[in-house]
Amino acid sequence: MATDGDPSAPTPITASPGDGPALTVAAVARRLGVAPATLRTWDRRYGLGPSEHSAGSHRRYTGDDVARLLVMRGLTLDGVAPSEAARVARETDLHAEEGDPTPRPRLASVPGTGVDERSRATPTLVIDAALRGDEGACRRLLAAPEKDYERWWANLVEPVRAGLAARTVLARPGEDADALVVDSVLAGLRARTAPLAHAHVAGRQVVLLLAAPGEPRPLVLHVLAAALASHGADARIVAGPVEQHRVMEIAAMTRPAAVVMVSELGAPDLAVIAALADAQPELPQFVVLADDDAARALPLGRSVHRARTFAGVLAEVTAVCS
Structure with a gap:
């Protein structure tokens, strides 16, 4: 079971398509985090209703029914028009791969949403x-x-x-x-x-990426490294302890085209940036800091620059390496 700060937030669906007991409207509404009236509307307007009948002609939702409703709910939460979301939900291949419980649209695209087989x-x-x-x-x-x-x-x-x-x-x-x-x-x-x-890329330049000392490496550091690699840079992430003498040794050995530090802390340790600037004054350094107070401690100069956004640091480093 999962909850969050929003009491109306939906509980994730855990049953695979076609599995589990048939469920009532109330049970499905609780699992999806929607009102029973919403489910009845989706049934009446879009044909996304329960498909199983029990004794007394009561209709029940099967695992496949719930899986289609999961697609419907997910797309509408992401801004797709209900009629279009319902169309995709009805035409979703629920059993595309054996053992694959993730509903996936069969269609090539959802007009106006950018949802396709590669970006769904x-x-x-x-x-x-x-x-x-x-x-x-x-x-x-x-x-x-x-x-x-x-x-x-x-x-x-x-x-x-x-x-x-x-x-x-x-x-x-x-x-x-x-x-x-x-x-x-x-x-x-x-x-x-x-x-x-x-x-093999002739003259390929190394770009060093690191977190602030004592800070866990942000995931975005890997994403930025991949973006730089796609632009032809040999992007390398400094793993392990980011100690000043070790970073200085690595920079001396690799002679990087640029150094990028990304910090998510309010008061990161920037001593390594200052030490690098003293040892290699021509080495471009870019420090990504979200906190303005932390930026005031940055030893800005001819070779040390603050970057505020992913796009900004990518453009700056790519320009240095070109």
């Missing part, structure tokens, strides 16, 4: 997949793009993680929806950038 993922669908522990669905929905990593990060990955962070979940041992999302994102980035890593 929405935050709602990913959150549902993560909460039910469906690793295969998470990896498919979070497959890294060929380009436009900024849009992928801002419109899909960030909202998914924010949505999961807002939920209180009763998880079993080994279950962690956010960890599943992070693993899926990293797997997608590896798959997308592996061919680039082995391609």
Whole structure:
């Protein structure tokens, strides 16, 4: 079971299509987080009603019925018109792969929504997949793009993680929806950038990316590295302890074209930036800080720059490497 700060938020569907007992309108309404009247409207207007009859002619929702309603609810939450969402839900292939509980549209596209076989993922669908522990669905929905990593990060990955962070979940041992999302994102980035890593590019320049000392590496650091790799840079993330002497040694050995630090802290340790600026005054450094107070401690100069956005730092570093 999962709840969040919004009492009207839907509970994720955990049953696979076709599985489980037939459910009443009230039971399905509770599971989807919608009013029973909404389900009756979807039945009357769009034909998304219960398909099983029990004794006394009472109609019940099957697993397939609920799966289609999950598609309907997910698309409407993401801004798709109800009539269009219902069309996609009715034509969704519920059994595209054996053992695959994730409903997927058969159609090539949903007009006016940008939803197609390559971009059908929405935050709602990913959150549902993560909460039910469906690793295969998470990896498919979070497959890294060929380009436009900024849009992928801002419109899909960030909202998914924010949505999961807002939920209180009763998880079993080994279950962690956010960890599943992070693993899926990293797997997608590896798959997308592996061919680039082995391609021989004459004069390819190294770009070092690191978190602030003592700070966990933000996931966006990997996304930024993948975006830089797609622009021809040999982007490398400094893993392990970010200690000043180690960073200085790495910079001396690799002679990077640029260094990027990303911090999500209010008061990050910026001493390594100052030390690098002293040791290699011509080395361009870009520090991504969301907090204005932290930025006041940044040793700005000819080679040290503050970046505020993903797009901004990507453009700056790409220009340096070109």
